[in-house]
Amino acid sequence: MGDIAEYAVIPITEKNYPKTYAAWGALGVERINALMQPAAEIVASSPGCDRLELLELSNVRSSPPDNIVFFADCKNGRRFFITESDVAAKRQVVSQNDKSKWLGDQQLLEIAQEEIKARLQSDCHFGDSTAYRAVAGRTVVSVEFKTLSGPAPGSRGVAKCYFDGLSLTEVDFIA
Known part of the structure; x- marks a missing residue:
């Protein structure tokens, strides 16, 4: 033990x-x-x-x-x-840290982009992105986006997608 x-x-x-x-x-x-x-x-x-x-x-x-x-x-x-x-x-x-290693940065980005499109109800053009892996196992993927359709076409912003281990738990939009 x-x-x-x-x-x-x-x-x-x-x-x-x-x-x-x-x-x-x-x-x-x-x-x-x-x-x-x-x-x-x-x-x-x-x-x-x-x-x-x-x-x-x-x-x-x-x-x-x-x-x-x-x-x-x-x-x-x-x-x-x-x-x-x-x-x-x-x-x-x-540990959450070890679980987060099971997903590569590209996989995290793809999951984040799909969730952003779903929440915005829009096709999007994606710009720069970063993935930050915290010591306690939380991963934050930041993605620049521009909406192409939906309720507000042409809107720009940044989405921060929070992963705990393998799960996307939260998405914050910053204008």
């Missing part, structure tokens, strides 16, 4: 996480707390995690009553997500 910082796993209580407690209820929080230590052990033993520094419930990826997802940060900056089913199956998880 890998190294786990003594402060990495903090059980949820009504006092220290009132909103989470209210959303999940006593039984939900009990389930979450029971999963925390096994989840921490799985992440700590995963390749790429040198020392588990933090494991918490992901408020973004989790949803009551039965979708429990934790995020875990390791000392070396690697971020992991682990689900209740991962814990039940004792399935080793892969």
